[in-house]
Amino acid sequence: xxxxxxxxxxxxxxLAGAADVLVTDGxxxxxxxxxxxxxxxxxxxxxxxxxxxxGLIQGVFTQVENDLAAVLRKAKPVRGxxxxxxxxxxxxxxxxxxxxxxxxxEHPIGxxxxxxxxxxxxxxxxxxxxxxxxANEPVAALATxxxxxxxxRTQPPPAGGWETFFLRTVERTxxxx
Numbered sequence: 001x002x003x004x005x006x007x008x009x010x011x012x013x014x015l016a017g018a019a020d021v022l023v024t025d026g027x028x029x030x031x032x033x034x035x036x037x038x039x040x041x042x043x044x045x046x047x048x049x050x051x052x053x054x055g056l057i058q059g060v061f062t063q064v065e066n067d068l069a070a071v072l073r074k075a076k077p078v079r080g081x082x083x084x085x086x087x088x089x090x091x092x093x094x095x096x097x098x099x100x101x102x103x104x105x106e107h108p109i110g111x112x113x114x115x116x117x118x119x120x121x122x123x124x125x126x127x128x129x130x131x132x133x134x135a136n137e138p139v140a141a142l143a144t145x146x147x148x149x150x151x152x153r154t155q156p157p158p159a160g161g162w163e164t165f166f167l168r169t170v171e172r173t174x175x176x177x
Contacts, residue, residue, distance in 0.1 A: 010039075010041065010045055010049060011049045011050075011059075013039045013040070013041060014035060014036070014039045014041060014045060014046055014049055014050070014056070014059075015059060015060065015063050016039065017035045017036070017037075017038030017039030017040070017041070018030060018035045018038070018039075018056065018059075018060045018063075019060075019063070019064075019100070020038045021034045021035055021038050022060070022064075022097075022099040022100055022103065023097075023099060026099050026102075027099060027102060027103055027107050027112070030056075030057065030060065031053070032046045032047070032053050032056060035056060053113070054113045054114070057112050057113065057114060058114060058118065060103070061103060061104070061112070061114060061118055061122075064097075064100040064103055064104055065104060065121075065122045065125065067093075067097075067100070068090075068093055068100075068101075068104065068122075068126070069125055069126075069129065071089050071090075071092075071093050072086050072089050072090060072093075072126065072129045073129065074089070075088065075089035078167060079167075079171075081171070082133035082134060083130060083133045083134060083135035083136075083138075083141065083174055084167055084170065084171055084174075085133070086129060086130055086133050086135070087130075087141065087145055087166070087167065087170045088163075088166075088167060090126070090145055091145065091148075091149060091163070091166055094149045095149075101149075104119070104122050105119070105122070105123075105146060106150075123142065126142055127139055127142055130142060135174050136174045136175060137173065137174060140173050140174075141170055141173050141174050144169060144170055144173040145166075145170055148165075148166050148169060148170070149166075152166070
């Protein structure tokens with residue numbers, strides 16, 4: 001079928017289908033067959049555009065990383081602080097897109113058949129974005145942010161709620177390093 005101007009790029013349709021699968025089925029449901037079905041394409045399209053399931057996962061990983069970076073770049077200051085704005089946007093992304101966040105930072109990278117450098121690069125990108133905003137100790141800030149998100153998923157909220165606790169704790173980390 002000839003490509004028309006209103007037909008979305010097949011690769012983009014497959015990535016959008018993969019995003020849908022992440023939401024509905026999680027990382028373990030991210031199979032070539034499920035992505036093809038979600039995108040309304042054949043499995044051959046996945047293999048043609050990505051070469052393999054590993055290539056598909058790498059494409060999804062890169063897309064999610066780019067999505068997170070875009071969210072962080074658009075972050076508005078919180079209490080007059082650009083670094084706190086990024087921290088707040090990071091938490092919001094993790095809460096609104098738990099499967100995508102898990103793909104980037106939690107799921108065992110070896111189980112995804114990806115090289116460890118993919119995760120290191122994603123972490124380095126967030127650290128760089130924090131540093132660009134003037135965050136003191138951006139690595140410590142990211143470690144604190146990630147740890148707090150992990151705890152938030154499993155524990156009842158502290159007095160004042162998670163958002164307040166999260167921002168206050170991250171702010172202290174950035175202030176003291």
